[in-house]
Amino acid sequence: xxxxxxxxxxxxxxxxxxxxxxxxxxxxxxxxxxxxxxxxxxxxxxxxxxxxxxxxxxxxxxxxxxxxxxxxxxxxxxxxxxxxxxxxxxxxxxxxxxxxxxxxxxxxxxxxxxxxxxxxxxxxxxxxxxxxxxxxxxxxxxxxxxxxxxxxxxxxxxxxxxxxxxxxxxxxxxxxxxxxxxxxxxxxxxxxxxxxxxxxxxxxxxxxxxxxxxxxxxxxxxxxxxxxxxxxxxxxxxxxxxxxxxxxxxxxxxxxxxxxxxxxxxxxxxxxxxxxxxxxxxxxxxxxxxxxxxxxxxxxxxxxxxxxxxxxxxxxxxxxxxxxxxxxxxxxxxxxxxxxxxxxxxxxxxxx
Amino acid sequence: xxxxxxxxxxxxxxxxxxxxxxxxxxxxxxxxxxxxxxxxxxxxxxxxxxxxxxxxxxxxxxxxxxxxxxxxxxxxxxxxxxxxxxxxxxxxxxxxxxxxxxxxxxxxxxxxxxxxxxxxxxxxxxxxxxxxxxxxxxxxxxxxxxxxxxxxxxxxxxxxxxxxxxxxxxxxxxxxxxxxxxxxxxxxxxxxxxxxxxxxxxxxxxxxxxxxxxxxxxxxxxxxxxxxxxxxxxxxxxxxxxxxxxxxxxxxxxxxxxxxxxxxxxxxxxxx
Numbered sequence: 001x002x003x004x005x006x007x008x009x010x011x012x013x014x015x016x017x018x019x020x021x022x023x024x025x026x027x028x029x030x031x032x033x034x035x036x037x038x039x040x041x042x043x044x045x046x047x048x049x050x051x052x053x054x055x056x057x058x059x060x061x062x063x064x065x066x067x068x069x070x071x072x073x074x075x076x077x078x079x080x081x082x083x084x085x086x087x088x089x090x091x092x093x094x095x096x097x098x099x100x101x102x103x104x105x106x107x108x109x110x111x112x113x114x115x116x117x118x119x120x121x122x123x124x125x126x127x128x129x130x131x132x133x134x135x136x137x138x139x140x141x142x143x144x145x146x147x148x149x150x151x152x153x154x155x156x157x158x159x160x161x162x163x164x165x166x167x168x169x170x171x172x173x174x175x176x177x178x179x180x181x182x183x184x185x186x187x188x189x190x191x192x193x194x195x196x197x198x199x200x201x202x203x204x205x206x207x208x209x210x211x212x213x214x215x216x217x218x219x220x221x222x223x224x225x226x227x228x229x230x231x232x233x234x235x236x237x238x239x240x241x242x243x244x245x246x247x248x249x250x251x252x253x254x255x256x257x258x259x260x261x262x263x264x265x266x267x268x269x270x271x272x273x274x275x276x277x278x279x280x281x282x283x284x285x286x287x288x289x290x291x292x293x294x295x296x297x298x299x300x301x302x303x304x305x306x307x308x309x310x311x312x313x314x315x316x317x318x319x320x321x322x323x324x325x326x327x328x329x330x331x332x333x334x335x336x337x338x339x340x341x342x343x344x345x346x347x348x349x350x351x352x
Numbered sequence: 353x354x355x356x357x358x359x360x361x362x363x364x365x366x367x368x369x370x371x372x373x374x375x376x377x378x379x380x381x382x383x384x385x386x387x388x389x390x391x392x393x394x395x396x397x398x399x400x401x402x403x404x405x406x407x408x409x410x411x412x413x414x415x416x417x418x419x420x421x422x423x424x425x426x427x428x429x430x431x432x433x434x435x436x437x438x439x440x441x442x443x444x445x446x447x448x449x450x451x452x453x454x455x456x457x458x459x460x461x462x463x464x465x466x467x468x469x470x471x472x473x474x475x476x477x478x479x480x481x482x483x484x485x486x487x488x489x490x491x492x493x494x495x496x497x498x499x500x501x502x503x504x505x506x507x508x509x510x511x512x513x514x515x516x517x518x519x520x521x522x523x524x525x526x527x528x529x530x531x532x533x534x535x536x537x538x539x540x541x542x543x544x545x546x547x548x549x550x551x552x553x554x555x556x557x558x559x560x561x562x563x564x565x566x567x568x569x570x571x572x573x574x575x576x577x578x579x580x581x582x583x584x585x586x587x588x589x590x591x592x593x594x595x596x597x598x599x600x601x602x603x604x605x606x607x608x609x610x611x612x613x614x615x616x617x618x619x620x621x622x623x624x
Contacts, residue, residue, distance in 0.1 A: 077445030
């Protein structure tokens with residue numbers, strides 16, 4: 001459970017496409033990511049991601065290089081600097097090299113795809129983005145996932161994959177989220193109720209050869225609805241059906257079980273019964289909150305919605321303007337376990 | 353010190369005009385610096401008797417900007433005119449506009465922007481902020497439009513008026529339009545058309561330079577007209593231009609024309 005006292009700010013959505021793309025590519029642990037542009041872009045983003053991971057007690061070495069574009073590079077073009085950086089990255093014998101473009105190289109018109117397309121002996125993958133010109137964090141994250149998805153194909157760099165026991169792929173976990181591994185554990189628990197387990201984590205702590213597993217999955221579960229374009233892309237390429245989101249809320253968690261079972265063709269009855277029991281037990285543990293007056297602070301992503309209404313009704317909480325202010329985190333907690341973590345925080349606030 | 357910039361459509365004769373203007377000014381005993389602001393780097397070639405001088409951005413490309421000295425980028429040509437070429441990237445790569453900015457910063461650092469007159473000869477159109485550099489930051493206060501009577505030449509000149517008007521409106525914007533220099537393309541009723549254009553944008557025609565084969569002969573011989581045929585009528589025109597520019601203090605913020613107005617103007621003078 002996160003100790004972050006400000007759970008609504010435990011995840012980053014800010015930054016440019018570079019930050020979002022890096023949150024994906026740096027989780028390919030045998031890969032190197034090149035930021036093609038001024039060194040400051042790499043410094044800023046590496047520092048931001050490292051600080052976030054450190055804050056979440058999950059630091060790892062970020063394998064990021066900068067092409068270190070300087071004034072002559074801007075004037076005369078930066079393709080030479082990029083090629084030199086790819087050569088330098090290749091010397092470490094990585095499984096894959098990702099190339100992310102900054103605003104300035106898009107502005108001056110470097111042919112990044114052309115440089116990446118040369119025969120480097122290892123895959124060199126350009127990730128669309130172009131810093132702030134290409135959008136924000138979410139755009140960068142989506143672009144990176146789709147760029148990686150493009151590489152998972154028979155006869156490609158990683159045709160076979162590594163995991164013979166495939167089935168369910170988790171797509172687009174929020175690697176800069178404080179609860180990322182707790183959320184993974186909760187999804188794993190729910191899948192276990194159906195006799196299933198997650199296979200590939202696309203992309204978290206992944207190595208390059210395992211990318212081939214992406215092409216052979218039975219089901220993709222997206223972390224959140226904003227990743228629908230990724231789900232569509234993978235469905236189109238590999239015919240893999242997808243769920244739009246990790247489970248959110250009491251009824252949402254039950255619906256998650258039903259939908260997974262529906263796609264996989266299994267009977268969810270036992271799983272639903274067990275999960276209902278777990279939810280009732282959890283709510284009973286917070287019976288001391290019944291009758292409390294609360295005022296929900298809208299999360300940065302929106303106003304309290306069905307999630308808050310369902311939860312407050314289930315606990316017998318009254319939503320009132322003079323109630324104790326309670327935060328709703330963004331993103332909303334995952335599964336029943338996420339709800340329990342949230343209720344612990346609410347209890348501390350209500351009894352303070 | 354007088355700092356002037358010559359702008360106009362590519363191929364209209366800016367460099368020929370600039371080089372002859374610089375030659376005429378130096379004949380008058382003035383210290384003149386001509387800066388070619390175009391990756392083609394051919395602005396000063398006639399002043400340098402056909403030599404392609406090393407450019408400022410050549411030094412930057414070689415990574416020598418930290419140790420560069422003025423004598424590596426400033427070269428003396430006809431009668432001591434100091435010549436500089438910014439240079440730029442190969443066509444299709446990099447950012448030539450940024451190159452112009454870097455050139456100015458370097459020349460500033462080298463304290464090379466000195467003399468009685470500085471003539472900036474700038475690439476065809478103000479395609480980006482970099483090529484507007486000579487009008488910005490207090491460099492050239494006086495902008496001259498070089499144009500023929502051809503519609504596309506007038507169109508480019510009109511576009512440059514837009515840039516001048518925009519930059520003049522800035523808090524520190526000091527650049528103004530100083531006038532229009534007509535450079536004949538040889539079409540009928542050309543001088544009246546260019547004069548009318550100058551009037552419509554609330555400026556005036558400074559000089560109309562007629563077509564003369566001596567210009568081409570001088571270039572083949574790698575000289576300005578002033579040097580190649582000093583007693584020719586064409587040389588006298590360039591000297592007159594130099595004198596007019598020295599005496600000119602009529603600086604305005606131009607009023608660019610709409611495309612419709614520009615076409616209507618052209619139709620008044622160009623036979624259908």
